[in-house]
Amino acid sequence: MNEKNETPIIEFSDVTKRFGVLTVLDNFNFSVAKGEKVTLIGPSGSGKSTVLRILMTLEPFQEGRLTLDGISYHEPGGRGRFQASERHLRQIRNHVGMVFQSFNLFPHMTVLRNVIEAPVRVLGMQREEAEVRGIDLLQMVGLADKKDHYPAQLSGGQQQRVAIARALAMRPRVLLFDEPTSALDPQLVGEVLSVIRGLAHEHDLTMLLVTHEMRFAREMSDRVCFFDKGRICEQGAPDEIFGQPKNERTREFLSSVLG
Structure with a gap:
C-alpha cells in the first residue's frame, strides 16, 4: 500500500448493492488512501465495475x-434513488474522473473541444485557460498534434x-479506469497502458483500475484486490x-487467466 498518506479518500462501510433480487455487493467494506493505486481483479460479474x-x-x-474525501454520498433527508440532490451529486462528480471501456467521445467535436468542454461548462473555466490546459494534457498523452482532428479520424487507442485527457481535464482527486483496454485491438493496448503507467508513476492521483491485464496490474499497483461474488476475497x-496467493479462489482465477 502507498505509505505517503494513510487518510482514506474513499471509504465504503457495509455497502450493499442489489439489482432486483441479485445482490452484487454484500456488506462491502473497502478503503483507499490518498495517492494509492489499487487494481481490482476477478471474474466477470464479481462486482468490480459496480464499485x-x-x-x-x-x-x-x-x-x-x-x-x-469526507463527503457522504447520501444527504441527510435526501430523496430519490440516490438519496441526494442533483447538486450534491455534481459536487461528488467534480472530484471523480472515469475512463470507460467505450471512449464516449462527442463525434461532432474536435479532440481539443472534447477535452475542454466539461471544464468550461461545468467548472466555469475560461475557454482560453481551458485550451492551454487541454493542449498540455493532449501533449501528456502524446496527441497534441491531433487536437483539430475528429474522433472518427483516430484509432481506438488514440x-x-x-478520453483519459478529458477525464484529467476536470482535475479529479480520484481517477477510475473500467477495463480501459477491453474494446481495443491487441496491437493498440500497449499505447493506452503506457499512458496509464505514466500517470501512476508521475502523478499523485488516487487511481482505481479494473482490468484483465494481469501483468500490467502487477507492475503499476500499490495494492491488488481479488473480487468474487461481491466481496474482496484477498x-x-x-x-x-x-x-x-493464499486464497484458493484467487489461485484458481490467476491460474486460468495467466495460463
Whole structure:
C-alpha cells in the first residue's frame, strides 16, 4: 500500500448493492488512501465495475455508507434513488474522473473541444485557460498534434488516450479506469497502458483500475484486490497476490487467466 498518506479518500462501510433480487455487493467494506493505486481483479460479474459505477454516482446503493474525501454520498433527508440532490451529486462528480471501456467521445467535436468542454461548462473555466490546459494534457498523452482532428479520424487507442485527457481535464482527486483496454485491438493496448503507467508513476492521483491485464496490474499497483461474488476475497501487495496467493479462489482465477 502507498505509505505517503494513510487518510482514506474513499471509504465504503457495509455497502450493499442489489439489482432486483441479485445482490452484487454484500456488506462491502473497502478503503483507499490518498495517492494509492489499487487494481481490482476477478471474474466477470464479481462486482468490480459496480464499485467504480457507484463511486461515479452512476449507480445508487441500498444500504451502508460511502464517503469521498469526507463527503457522504447520501444527504441527510435526501430523496430519490440516490438519496441526494442533483447538486450534491455534481459536487461528488467534480472530484471523480472515469475512463470507460467505450471512449464516449462527442463525434461532432474536435479532440481539443472534447477535452475542454466539461471544464468550461461545468467548472466555469475560461475557454482560453481551458485550451492551454487541454493542449498540455493532449501533449501528456502524446496527441497534441491531433487536437483539430475528429474522433472518427483516430484509432481506438488514440480515442482512449483522448478520453483519459478529458477525464484529467476536470482535475479529479480520484481517477477510475473500467477495463480501459477491453474494446481495443491487441496491437493498440500497449499505447493506452503506457499512458496509464505514466500517470501512476508521475502523478499523485488516487487511481482505481479494473482490468484483465494481469501483468500490467502487477507492475503499476500499490495494492491488488481479488473480487468474487461481491466481496474482496484477498488483497495485498502485487507480489503477494500474484506470487503467493493464499486464497484458493484467487489461485484458481490467476491460474486460468495467466495460463
